[in-house]
Amino acid sequence: MSSIRERNKGLILRAASEEFADKGFAAAKTSDIAAKAGLPKPNVYYYFKSKENLYLEVLESIVEPLLHASSPFNQPGRPAEVLRNYIRSKIRISRELPHASKVFASEIMHGAPHLTAEQIEQLNNQARHNINCLQGWIDEGLMAPVDPHHLLFSIWAATQTYADFDWQISVVTGKSTLADSDYDAAADTITRLVLKGCEVDERDARASQIKRA
Template identity: 45%
Template sequence: MADGARLTKREETRRENERAILAAAEKVFAEAGFGGATMQLIADLAGLPKANLHYYFATKEDLYRRVVRDIFEIWLHAADVFDLADGPVGGIGAYIDAKMEISRRHPAGSKVWASEVMHGAPVIQDYLETTLRDWTDNRAARIQGWIDAGRMQPVDPRHLLYMLWATTQHYADFGHQIETLNGGRPLTEAEWQAAKASVKTIILRGIGAT
């Protein structure tokens, strides 16, 4: 029993350390980019010795790819609503809700992704060419099915997806600008809900979703 308890405690500590490292890495990569970030900066922010980082992640690139993968998987799961919905109002509306919540709760992760892509995706190009391409093809086909069924106006599904990404991620990538224009303070809960409602109304009315 004592050995089991020690193993449980060890595992708990390992998970806590990994969470601390990933949270710190997300913030440092968002602020400094891959090139400007160092394992020492991440270790200092996580409150751990630098050697601990190398125990969990052998290189900075390993850690960076894990941060990118985590935010990407969160985005992929947000798209499950497309498969569960019977029409564009439910599917696209729920997707907007989910993506804006991600921007609200994971702003640093969104900034890491945006910075990487704007620099030509030197580290994660394989994600774009495989997982993201497949995801986009599947979601575009779903949207095209709604168009063919007369549930929304005929628009290019890919450009609709690009618009959804740009709009929802704006609340993370340009959060400082939004706060400045909001009287120098973050959006309140009520303001977030109003923002989501406005975005959904504008987009769903624009595509004539039923």
């Protein structure tokens, strides 16, 4: 029974992510979410009680991966390795959770009215920690003296655009769906721009990779 419950909740959550991403919270209808999930409408209320609760679950489904993406900053590491892994983690979110990513972006653009105080604090604390790491590397002479706030904002924008502006990317590339190789190329390109622009020595990252191999 629990496996059926989890399966149905997963179907509803994915469908809700798409509907909220396409139409926003106010315009999205639970009937459309249920239809997209292939389940009766009462199931939405049975599992999530209300449309607002379902929206909050969609936000939760993206907040945790966003926090986890910063894990490279939460352990000892050199700038090149940390930044490379962070950028890849952010691109992975855009590839695997594009609809939830759009919902999160819309939530932020509207002043985060549905994010809990705890979620906002977690996200802000992690951002401040990442910025402090960047500033520490700058102070040690391991990076060029760029503004760490705007460097982080630039990485957010460059990686999240593959979810939030997927329609434009599809039009420009002529591809209805990006392949894994496209996301790999995106991560490599963004990483190269960041490391070169910040004058980070990439040999540190290569040395770490060789040691792990």
